[in-house]
Amino acid sequence: MRNEMRRVERLWRGTCRVSRIVIDATRNSPGVCRLTTDCEPDWSFQNGAVHVMVRRLPTTGEAVRAASALLSGVERQRANRFAFDRDRHRFIVARALLRRLLGARLGTRPEAVELVYGPHGKPALAPRHAPADLRFNLSHSEDLAAYAFAHGREIGVDVEAVRSMCDADAIAARFFSARENQTYLSLDSRDRPRGFFHCWTRKEAFIKALGDGLSCPLDRFDVSLAPGEPARILRLARAPGDGRRWRMESFAPAAGFVAALVAEDS
Incomplete structure (x- = not known):
């Protein structure tokens, strides 16, 4: 040993x-x-x-x-x-x-x-x-x-390599909220891969912080994803009695990657 x-x-x-x-x-x-x-x-x-x-x-x-x-x-x-x-x-x-x-x-x-x-x-x-x-x-x-x-404080983190995916639009239509998908589809084609993974990592980090996994309806909340827009939760349908507040940050951990962190406010 x-x-x-x-x-x-x-x-x-x-x-x-x-x-x-x-x-x-x-x-x-x-x-x-x-x-x-x-x-x-x-x-x-x-x-x-x-x-x-x-x-x-x-x-x-x-x-x-x-x-x-x-x-x-x-x-x-x-x-x-x-x-x-x-x-x-x-x-x-x-x-x-x-x-x-x-x-x-x-x-x-x-x-x-x-x-x-x-x-x-x-x-x-x-x-x-x-x-x-x-x-x-x-x-x-x-x-x-x-x-x-x-x-x-509860936290969640997610990291993804930014890449083009042939099924990105279909995934966005299925898993993004209506507001997020509308923003995603409005992006220039060159910005879509990064916008997709900004949205994905932010949503994933949030449900990981909650500890709900994929049991959390992904249309229960909206996150920002447009280039240059600060990472934040735009809308959150709270569960009864849940008064917690959350902070969201995005960062670039290495070239070609995006990541998001969500932390419960102290």
């Missing part, structure tokens, strides 16, 4: 080529993003900041073997459901790096971190871990992963 831990530490340090993004998502903040070169989050979460760590996912045989040793049985079962080796390996490494981060915060070995899952699959720390109010979320697309951490 000691050799595995050394391999994992090399794996982690080898991914520190993409900067840490610190997003101040407090109610009275303009939501400024700034870049640093740290390999670890600032766990103090000063001024209510939400920390987003962005990492490349190495999928060499050594990296996957080292990462797989850290996963739980549930995670391995989930990994085995992927049809393609590439997707399975990225999932394994992404989850191992999450465990590396959480283990560093908790002062425990990555493989000893116990995760529990909400009704719709949102991961959280088991109650036995302290601090119990640490919230996190993760997303990956191709070889890029994003990890979001916050103190005492």
Whole structure:
């Protein structure tokens, strides 16, 4: 196990080529993003900041073997459901790096971190871990992963590689709200791929923050998506008794990618 831990530490340090993004998502903040070169989050979460760590996912045989040793049985079962080796390996490494981060915060070995899952699959720390109010979320697309951490507030993050898709219009018609689809179709053809993924990541980050998964009707809320328009929730049909307020931010984690973060106001 000691050799595995050394391999994992090399794996982690080898991914520190993409900067840490610190997003101040407090109610009275303009939501400024700034870049640093740290390999670890600032766990103090000063001024209510939400920390987003962005990492490349190495999928060499050594990296996957080292990462797989850290996963739980549930995670391995989930990994085995992927049809393609590439997707399975990225999932394994992404989850191992999450465990590396959480283990560093908790002062425990990555493989000893116990995760529990909400009704719709949102991961959280088991109650036995302290601090119990640490919230996190993760997303990956191709070889890029994003990890979001916050103190005492629900968060969701989503990242996607921007690309042209032959069925984008059909997907937008099915999953975007009427308002979003109208805005999307009004975009110049050159702007549509980025507009599509701005909308997709913002909606995905929001339902991940809610913890509702795909059980949340996607036409229950509208998000902005036009080029140059700030990321925000334009309309939200609240569930009875839900008075929570949300902040939404978009950022470019790497060339050719877009990402969105949604955080509950503190």
